[in-house]
Amino acid sequence: MNDVVLATRGLGMAFGGLRVFSGLDFALARGERHAVIGPNGAGKSTFVAVLTGLLRPTQGQVLLDGRDVTRSSAGERVAAGIVRTFQINQLFPSLTPLESVVLALCQRDRRARPSLRALRHCAAQIDEAAALLERFGLADDALLPTQELAYGQQRLLEVLLAYALRPRVLLLDEPAAGLSTTQGHALFERLASLTEGTTLLFIEHDMNIVFRYAQRVSVLAGGSLLAQGTPDQIRADAGVRKAYLGG
Ligand SMILES: Nc1ncnc2c1ncn2[C@@H]1O[C@H](COP(=O)(O)OP(=O)(O)O)[C@@H](O)[C@H]1O
Ligand SMILES: [Mg+2]
Numbered sequence: 104m105n106d107v108v109l110a111t112r113g114l115g116m117a118f119g120g121l122r123v124f125s126g127l128d129f130a131l132a133r134g135e136r137h138a139v140i141g142p143n144g145a146g147k148s149t150f151v152a153v154l155t156g157l158l159r160p161t162q163g164q165v166l167l168d169g170r171d172v173t174r175s176s177a178g179e180r181v182a183a184g185i186v187r188t189f190q191i192n193q194l195f196p197s198l199t200p201l202e203s204v205v206l207a208l209c210q211r212d213r214r215a216r217p218s219l220r221a222l223r224h225c226a227a228q229i230d231e232a233a234a235l236l237e238r239f240g241l242a243d244d245a246l247l248p249t250q251e252l253a254y255g256q257q258r259l260l261e262v263l264l265a266y267a268l269r270p271r272v273l274l275l276d277e278p279a280a281g282l283s284t285t286q287g288h289a290l291f292e293r294l295a296s297l298t299e300g301t302t303l304l305f306i307e308h309d310m311n312i313v314f315r316y317a318q319r320v321s322v323l324a325g326g327s328l329l330a331q332g333t334p335d336q337i338r339a340d341a342g343v344r345k346a347y348l349g350g
Pocket of ligand 1: 118121123141142143144145146147148149150
């Protein structure tokens with residue numbers, strides 16, 4: 104794998120005396136959909152927080168296109184193209200999806216928090232927001248307060264807001280959390296086709312979803328990367344079955 108976009112070298116993280124993981128050598132190839140799986144509390148969300156700069160690792164490095172970004176802030180990493188969504192809904196409940204998307208696009212293009220005055224210069228972004236909402240199947244919901252949307256639509260809006268920043272790497276921490284199995288599958292079905300070509304790292308606990316939508320899978324368990332491979336390789340891995348897949 105020569106075209107690695109995001110990588111870690113000897114990555115370790117501890118909270119005081121609690122060592123979450125150590126020695127992680129991870130590589131994400133450009134354009135792939137990659138899942139991180141592992142038991143509850145294995146450190147998946149912490150791993151994403153370290154990749155995105157919300158947390159500083161206690162050991163090792165994070166590399167974006169070969170450049171060491173370990174010391175870069177979360178904001179600098181977003182500017183560099185590492186963008187994420189959270190396990191828990193982070194939307195503005197009283198804004199409409201159109202407002203949220205326009206604000207995100209204006210901020211992207213003007214590199215500043217948009218003011219009401221600056222919105223006059225955001226005509227192109229309003230058009231782009233409308234087109235994105237249409238593409239994501241959110242056009243009918245675009246003018247409702249976000250809190251009135253079905254939860255599945257809210258989760259899709261979160262992916263849209265992150266995707267709209269045209270990330271080099273998009274990280275999704277359990278985008279289907281809070282949805283039923285059927286709704287979770289529907290969400291992944293849509294986001295897989297909508298984000299085709301985007302490098303995607305996602306955390307998901309539903310193995311049917313993981314094996315269906317990931318092209319590669321990394322297993323985080325017991326503080327290290329137990330295995331990395333294609334869904335078929337992971338399914339067949341005796342160590343993974345024993346530690347995680349339950350048989
Ligand atoms: N900010 C924090 N401070 C202290 N401990 C934390 C913090 N965040 C996570 N942890 C601990 O780190 C471990 C990994 O948590 P997490 O990354 O959320 O796991 P996962 O996402 O795989 O379920 C857990 O034991 C959790 O309690
Ligand atoms: Mg988590």
